[in-house]
Amino acid sequence: MTPEDCKQCKNVHSYINLSYTLLTPSQITDIAAQFQFATDGISFRTLHSGHIHDTYLLECGSSRYVLQRVNHLVFKSPETVMENIRKATAFQLEYFRSQQINAVIPELVMTRSGSSFLKDDSGNYWRAFTYIPDTVSFEEVQTPEQAYEAARMFGFFVRSLQDLSAEELQETIPAFHNAFSRRKAFLQAILTGLPDRIKTAATEITFFEARGHIADKIASLLHQKDVPLRIVHNDTKISNVLMAASTGKGVCAIDLDTVMPGTLLYDFGDMMRTFLSPAAEDETDLDKVQIRMDVFESLAKGYWSEVGEWITKAERDNLVFGGMLMTYIMGIRFLTDFLQGDVYYKIYRPTHNLDRSRTQMRLLSLMEIHRGEMEAIISGL
Known part of the structure; x- marks a missing residue:
């Protein structure tokens, strides 16, 4: 194969x-x-x-x-x-x-x-x-060039659908990227989860509790319609892009099971979450969780080459926030599952979901540190 x-x-x-x-x-x-x-x-x-x-x-x-x-x-x-x-x-x-x-x-x-x-x-x-x-895909971003091509393809995907009304499609997974719902489930798990796990994850719980404002901000942006609903991909890992085997150029985005109404912040944000760090999502050595700024710059340029002429100012101003949003959502999803006894995600070790939440916590912390630098790159496009 x-x-x-x-x-x-x-x-x-x-x-x-x-x-x-x-x-x-x-x-x-x-x-x-x-x-x-x-x-x-x-x-x-x-x-x-x-x-x-x-x-x-x-x-x-x-x-x-x-x-x-x-x-x-x-x-x-x-x-x-x-x-x-x-x-x-x-x-x-x-x-x-x-x-x-x-x-x-x-x-x-x-x-x-x-x-x-x-x-x-x-x-x-x-x-x-x-x-x-004559196409291939990759499980992880290895070079800035790959980041550029994958981001360009996801940008091209939403550009090709920009005139399709969000009302034309339905949710395939209800509340898939709904930060408010994910936060609500997380807070409930703190109250009703396994006591020993709540104690073990005290540091992680405190970290994500302190960032509830992220869920509040996206709710406000969507409610006030500063960021419009569009038809977006909603699962923008590099493995969901086919690239030409001979040239490495992007061919198309695939896996449309989650194509439904959403915001560009979800797509750009999940690219940030999955492209920027060379570490695995369940890496236990958190020193390996890093932000590769050359990859971010290529990601931003690739996406901007397709969407830059027509996205709104609010979308542009909040692209980096999108990365923080998606990392926050996945962090509390992993942590919620750990607190509840690993009922959703498949695990291979007792602390697997806790380890996953820790990588998201580390990545989100780095995004906060480098936010100004990344927003400057966006502003310069």
């Missing part, structure tokens, strides 16, 4: 430990036959990528496709997910055509009955996409 094989079928919650009953080859072939593929001769192999969806690479003559069984335990309304993807990709393709832009994206393959998804007799949901060859 090559990197390009396994990256066009990413999922959003790589920590959640859920599984489905395995299907026989004949069952998968029967499912595949119900989609409008190029030929009746279908072969496939399993792609072992992610922990949510079951994914297969299909070969139909000289053509290849990605077939997925959607995990409806995570995405509780697969119909909504698929309708959002259908609308977003159709809008993008029309945008490419009208603007005469030579761009490619994974396109939905309809079922033979004309639907964007198939619901089988067991209640499972299936979907298929065209496969984009």
